[in-house]
Amino acid sequence: MIKMKALNIILIFLYVAVFSILNSVVASEVEMPTIACPDLFRYVIKPNETYAVVTVPSSFINGANVHLQVIVHQYDLVNQEFSLLPFKSQEETLSNILARKSVEYRFSFPSPQENPKLSKIVVNGETICFDDDYIPPYNALEGEFNIELPINNTVGDTSIEYVPPSISQLNNCFSFVIYEEENNKTFARIKIPNYYFEGGTPEVKVDFAQNKMLTSGKYALFTYKSLDETILDVMEGKPVLYRFQFPDQTEIPVIREIQVNSKPICANKNPRVGSMKLTGGHTMQLPLGYNNLNIYTDNESDDNNDKSKDNRTCGREVGALTPFISFGNEINNGQVPWLASIFQNNDENLVFICGGSLISKRIIITAAHCFQFQTLPADLTLVKLGGSNTTDDTGVLSFGVEKIIIHPEYRNDFIPDADIALLYLNSSITFTDFISPICLWNGDTDLSKLVNKIGYVAGFGSTENGTISETSPRIAYARIVSEIECVRSSNKIKSIISPRTFCAGNRDLSGPCTGDSGSGIMIRKNRHWSLRGVVSIGETFEGQCNLGEFVIYCDLAKHLDWINNHILD
Known part of the structure; x- marks a missing residue:
C-alpha cells in the first residue's frame, strides 16, 4: 500500500522589513538558491517549469517502509500549491525499495517566480540533510510521502476497490466540508468554528483520500480569505474558512479526518475510502502577545x-x-x-x-x-x-x-x-x-x-x-x-x-x-x-x-x- 502525506504549510510571520525583503527576492530573473546537499537535491530547469529531484540513497533503503519528509522555504507568501511524488511509477518505485536501490522523488514548486531553498530532508525520522532557514517572513513548505510495503513484500496491484462512503459513515464531517465548483474544477471549502482554536495557535490538518494513485498535480490547503482577514476573524471569534485544492479532477477525494491543534474534530470511519491519502496542513503563527x-x-x-x-x-x-x-x-x-x-x-x-x-x-x-x-x-x-x-x-x-x-x-x-x-x-x-x-x-x-x-x-x-x-x-x-x-x-x-x-x-x-x-x-x-x-x-x-x-x-x-x-x- 502506498500512502501519501504531503503538504504542511507553516506561515511564519515575523514582521521585519517585509516589503524590502520581498522586493529583493522577486527579481527579473529567478534566482537559484544554494543547495546544502546537491547529491540529494537538485534543480531541473525546463522551458515551462522548474522542479527538484530528491534522491533517497540506497543506504537509507532497507527493503521496508520509506517515510520521506522534505522542507523547503520560499518568500512567496501567496502561491502555496505544490507536491512531493515518486519520480517513477508505483511499480518501479516498489521494485527499487525491495531491491534496496535509491528512490527518486519529484518536488513540484508552487511559484513560477521563485525556486524554493532546501531546508531539510528526513528519511524514516532521520535527518539526512539540513540547511539554514531563510530570514522571516517566509513560507515553510513541508512535503511528506509515506510508502508502506505490503505485508507479503511482493510487488503487485495494491489498490483497493473504491466504495463510496454513505453520508452516515462520514459522521459529522459534512458539517465542516462543502464541495464547490469554480472554473469547472471542484474544491472543498472547510469551515472551522472559532471555539476549536481556543488555547492554541490556529493549526489545521485535513486528510482526504482517493483510490487513484497520484503521479502528478499540485494541491494545497490554504485560507479562503487573505491572511489579514483570517487573523481578524480569529480575533473576533468568527469561523475560519479554508480551501482544499484537489490535484486531479478524474476522482474527487473523500474527507477522512480534520484535526485542529492536533485534536481530531471529525473522522470518516469507512475503511474503504481509498488508499491514496492527501494531507493538507496550515498553521497561522500569531505575533507574541495574542493571549x-x-x-x-x-x-x-x-x-x-x-x-x-x-x-x-x-x-x-x-x-x-x-x-x-x-x-x-x-x-x-x-x-x-x-x-x-x-x-x-x-x-x-x-x-x-x-x-x-x-x-x-x-x-x-x-x-x-x-x-x-x-x-x-x-x-x-x-x-x-x-x-x-x-x-x-x-x-x-x-x-x-x-x-x-x-x-x-x-x-x-x-x-x-x-x-x-x-x-x-x-x-x-x-x-x-x-x-x-x-x-x-x-x-x-x-x-x-x-x-x-x-x-x-x-x-x-x-x-x-x-x-x-x-x-x-x-x-x-x-x-x-x-x-x-x-x-x-x-x-x-x-x-x-x-x-x-x-x-x-x-x-x-x-x-x-x-x-x-x-x-x-x-x-x-x-x-x-x-x-x-x-x-x-x-x-x-x-x-x-x-x-x-x-x-x-x-x-x-x-x-x-x-x-x-x-x-x-
Whole structure:
C-alpha cells in the first residue's frame, strides 16, 4: 500500500522589513538558491517549469517502509500549491525499495517566480540533510510521502476497490466540508468554528483520500480569505474558512479526518475510502502577545456602556482594521476615525506637533508634553480630523482650539505619570463615518489583566525611513508588558514609571516613533475600540527613536475621574 502525506504549510510571520525583503527576492530573473546537499537535491530547469529531484540513497533503503519528509522555504507568501511524488511509477518505485536501490522523488514548486531553498530532508525520522532557514517572513513548505510495503513484500496491484462512503459513515464531517465548483474544477471549502482554536495557535490538518494513485498535480490547503482577514476573524471569534485544492479532477477525494491543534474534530470511519491519502496542513503563527486570541472581555456589557458623552456609539469604524503590520501599515478612510493631528499655526505655516484622540464633540485628548516643551498656546494650535495629515483631502476638517487644559499633576521633567492634556475645540463636531469618537476605558482598571494583550497605536510619526507621514496615518501593534519586564529591559525606565503608567512594545523596530506623542493606544473590547493610554516617552539612540526598547504610556484608566470632570456636555 502506498500512502501519501504531503503538504504542511507553516506561515511564519515575523514582521521585519517585509516589503524590502520581498522586493529583493522577486527579481527579473529567478534566482537559484544554494543547495546544502546537491547529491540529494537538485534543480531541473525546463522551458515551462522548474522542479527538484530528491534522491533517497540506497543506504537509507532497507527493503521496508520509506517515510520521506522534505522542507523547503520560499518568500512567496501567496502561491502555496505544490507536491512531493515518486519520480517513477508505483511499480518501479516498489521494485527499487525491495531491491534496496535509491528512490527518486519529484518536488513540484508552487511559484513560477521563485525556486524554493532546501531546508531539510528526513528519511524514516532521520535527518539526512539540513540547511539554514531563510530570514522571516517566509513560507515553510513541508512535503511528506509515506510508502508502506505490503505485508507479503511482493510487488503487485495494491489498490483497493473504491466504495463510496454513505453520508452516515462520514459522521459529522459534512458539517465542516462543502464541495464547490469554480472554473469547472471542484474544491472543498472547510469551515472551522472559532471555539476549536481556543488555547492554541490556529493549526489545521485535513486528510482526504482517493483510490487513484497520484503521479502528478499540485494541491494545497490554504485560507479562503487573505491572511489579514483570517487573523481578524480569529480575533473576533468568527469561523475560519479554508480551501482544499484537489490535484486531479478524474476522482474527487473523500474527507477522512480534520484535526485542529492536533485534536481530531471529525473522522470518516469507512475503511474503504481509498488508499491514496492527501494531507493538507496550515498553521497561522500569531505575533507574541495574542493571549487567548486577544479578545478582551470584562464583566460589563460593551453595548450598554460604550457610548461617548455625546450619546453616540464610540469606538466603531467603517474600515476593517488590519491586525498585522510591518513597520506600520497605512490606514484607509474610515479606519481610526478618532485620530487627530495637532499643528502649530504660525502665519499660515503649519508645523506638525503631535497626535491625539477625539473623545467627544469638542475634546481631543493628547500628551501634555506636546505643549509644555513647545510652549504652544491655544490660539496658535490647529487640529485636523478625518484621516489625513498635511493635505486637504475631502472629509478632512480643521478646527481651532479654544483652550488647553494640562493635568495639574503633570511635571515638566520627562515623567509620564500624568502626561495628559485636553484640547477644547472652538466649535462642536458633527460626527460622520470619518470623524467619530473613541470610547474612554470603562470597567476594570487593573493593568495586570492586560499583560501580554495587544494594543494598537495609530499616528503620523516617523516611518521606517525617518520621515513624517504627510498623508495617511499608519498603525502598529504593541504588546503590553508587566512592570517587572519593563524595568528589567532598561536601566533608564525604573526612575520614570509609576503605578499610573505602563509599557508596551515589540522591541522589533516597529511601533510609535517621533511625532506619535499624544496618540492613543487602543484595545479592542469585543466590538469596540477603547482608549487605554497615551504615548508619552521612549528611548532614543543617535537622535532617533529606539524601538528596540519599550515605549512608556500614561495610563488613562487611572485618570478617568479627572478626564470625565472636564468633558463638556
